[in-house]
Every structure is written in C-alpha cells, then in structure tokens.
Amino acid sequence: MSKKLVMLSIIAFVLFGCTNNDPTYEDAQNADFELLKIKSDVPVDQQPANQAKEFLSHYEEVKQVRAVNTEDDLVIAVDINHHDRFQLDHLQKELTKDVKKNFSGMTITFSTDRKILIELKRLEEDLQKQNMNVDEINERLEKIKKLSKEDT
Amino acid sequence: MSEERKLPPEAKQYQKLHAKREIKRPVVKNCIKAFLVGGTICTLGQAITTFYIYFFDFTEKTAGNPTVATLIIITMFLTGFGLYDPLGQFAGAGTAIPVTGFANAVISSAIEHRTEGFIQGVGSNMLKLAGPVIVYGVFTAFLIAIVKTVVTNILGL
Numbered sequence: 001m002s003k004k005l006v007m008l009s010i011i012a013f014v015l016f017g018c019t020n021n022d023p024t025y026e027d028a029q030n031a032d033f034e035l036l037k038i039k040s041d042v043p044v045d046q047q048p049a050n051q052a053k054e055f056l057s058h059y060e061e062v063k064q065v066r067a068v069n070t071e072d073d074l075v076i077a078v079d080i081n082h083h084d085r086f087q088l089d090h091l092q093k094e095l096t097k098d099v100k101k102n103f104s105g106m107t108i109t110f111s112t113d114r115k116i117l118i119e120l121k122r123l124e125e126d127l128q129k130q131n132m133n134v135d136e137i138n139e140r141l142e143k144i145k146k147l148s149k150e151d152t
Numbered sequence: 153m154s155e156e157r158k159l160p161p162e163a164k165q166y167q168k169l170h171a172k173r174e175i176k177r178p179v180v181k182n183c184i185k186a187f188l189v190g191g192t193i194c195t196l197g198q199a200i201t202t203f204y205i206y207f208f209d210f211t212e213k214t215a216g217n218p219t220v221a222t223l224i225i226i227t228m229f230l231t232g233f234g235l236y237d238p239l240g241q242f243a244g245a246g247t248a249i250p251v252t253g254f255a256n257a258v259i260s261s262a263i264e265h266r267t268e269g270f271i272q273g274v275g276s277n278m279l280k281l282a283g284p285v286i287v288y289g290v291f292t293a294f295l296i297a298i299v300k301t302v303v304t305n306i307l308g309l
Contacts, residue, residue, distance in 0.1 A: 113211045113212045113213065114205055114211075114212050115205045115209075115210065115211040115212060115215075116211065118205070118206065147209060147211055148211065150211055150213065150214050151213065151214070
C-alpha cells in the first residue's frame with residue numbers, strides 16, 4: 001500500500017514539471033541582467049537588435065540575451081534559467097512568437113542553443129572593437145544562421 | 153508458488169538453508185558506487201560536449217555525435233589495455249548503462265574471439281552481447297514513436 005503511494009507521489013512529482021507555463025513578462029527588467037547595447041557607429045544600425053534585447057530582458061525566464069542584425073535579418077539567442085529549461089521547447093515556441101509579433105518587418109532567427117549564444121557574443125564583441133564592414137557582418141551572421149538550422 | 157509446493161522436503165530444507173547462508177547483496181552500496189562512477193562518466197561526456205561546442209562548429213544538437221564517438225574511442229583503449237574490467241567490477245551498472253558499457257561489450261567480445269578468425273570469430277561474435285541492445289532499442293523507439301504520434305496527432309495534446 002505504502003509502496004503504491006510512494007510510486008504515485010513520484011509520478012505526480014515528475015509529471016508536475018511537465019505543465020506548460022507561458023513565459024512571464026514583467027514590467028521591470030531582471031535584476032543583475034547583463035545587457036550589452038551595441039554602439040551606433042557600426043556599419044549596420046543595430047537598433048532592432050538592441051530593441052529585441054531590451055524586450056527579451058523583461059522575461060523572467062531569460063538569463064542572457066545576444067542579438068545582431070543586418071539589413072533585414074535579426075538573429076537572437078537567449079539563455080534560459082536552469083530550472084525553466086524543463087519547458088525549453090514550449091518557451092522557445094512562445095518567445096519566438098512574441099518576438100516575431102514585435103519585429104514583423106525582419107526575418108527572425110531565434111535560438112536557445114549555447115553555440116549560437118557564444119557565436120553571437122563573439123560577433124558582438126568584434127563589432128564593438130573592430131571596424132567590420134557590411135559584407136563581413138553578413139558573412140558571419142549567415143554562418144551563424146546556418147549553424148542554428150543544423151540538425152543531427 | 154505452486155512449483156515450491158511440489159518440491160520434495162529435502163529440497164525445501166535445502167532452500168531454507170540456502171536462504172539463511174546466502175550473502176545479502178549490498179544493494180544500497182552498489183547503487184551509490186554506480187551513481188558515482190556513472191555520474192563521473194557523464195560529467196566527462198558533458199565536458200567533451202562543451203569542448204566541441206566552444207572550439208568546433210557544433211551546436212548543442214549536433215555535438216552529441218562526436219561526443220559519443222570520443223567516449224567510445226576512450227573505452228576502446230581502456231578495454232584494450234585491460235583497465236575497463238576492474239572499473240566495471242567496481243561500479244557495475246554505473247559503467248554498463250552509459251554508452252561506454254555498450255562499447256565495452258562490443259570491443260571485449262571482438263578481442264575475445266579474435267583467435268577464431270575475422271569472419272567466424274570477430275565478425276559473428278562482436279555483436280553477440282550488444283545485438284539485443286540494438287534490437288530492443290530500435291523496437292522500443294518504434295513503440296514510443298507510435299505512442300507519440302497517437303498522442304500529438306490524434307488526441308492533439
């Protein structure tokens with residue numbers, strides 16, 4: 001009898017993590033949130049990327065966000081809080097929907113992958129430091145987009 | 153239960169004695185050992201994955217394949233040099249459940265049957281232990297795929 005009870009409670013506990021909570025948008029930005037706004041003197045105006053970062057930083061589940069854009073492409077990568085990663089698929093879907101609603105004029109590539117996050121961080125830092133021209137940025141971003149579409 | 157009743161009294165007595173004298177398996181201790189060693193192997197795997205993500209063009213999705221390959225190569229050398237067996241004896245399921253256990257099962261039987269030649273020996277015996285893993289792995293994947301299809305497409309959950 002007690003064995004059954006233990007099993008039931010274990011199953012209940014495990015399934016409890018499977019409920020789909022929608023991402024919560026807060027008015028205030030997350031505390032201790034590292035937000036790198038790219039300067040305006042880069043060859044391609046990074047205004048949309050900065051706006052997307054600002055927007056995503058309001059979500060409670062988002063820990064870090066990196067974004068770079070070209071003329072009509074916007075590539076975003078987010079890091080989700082560890083305990084929210086149980087619902088990674090659902091969160092990714094919802095966040096992509098929200099971002100696409102806000103930036104309807106651009107082609108959005110949204111990723112929660114660590115690799116994309118790292119590559120975007122490197123690109124952001126290079127943008128800040130060096131004088132990259134438009135072609136170089138396009139090339140780097142194209143490579144990142146290709147990576148994000150890769151499947152096993 | 154019915155089988156036990158059919159046994160002659162001597163056999164029943166023997167079974168009683170056997171149960172009394174039998175050394176109890178240290179289940180909890182084995183579990184802890186398996187957890188620690190298996191966890192160490194998985195931590196190593198995670199480290200390899202992170203390495204591939206940072207230094208090569210692999211994403212979280214695609215880094216799994218080279219990680220498995222690396223772990224299998226490491227196990228191959230450990231098995232060949234005879235280092236994996238004592239580890240397996242110590243940790244039990246901790247070394248059998250990760251992919252390293254599968255690699256060990258393939259490679260050790262390949263080494264064992266090497267003297268019987270490449271076709272009759274290595275070729276036919278290599279997957280003797282690992283074959284069931286593949287068969288039931290594919291079969292279970294098939295069953296779960298059916299359940300998933302039913303749940304997502306028909307019930308629409």
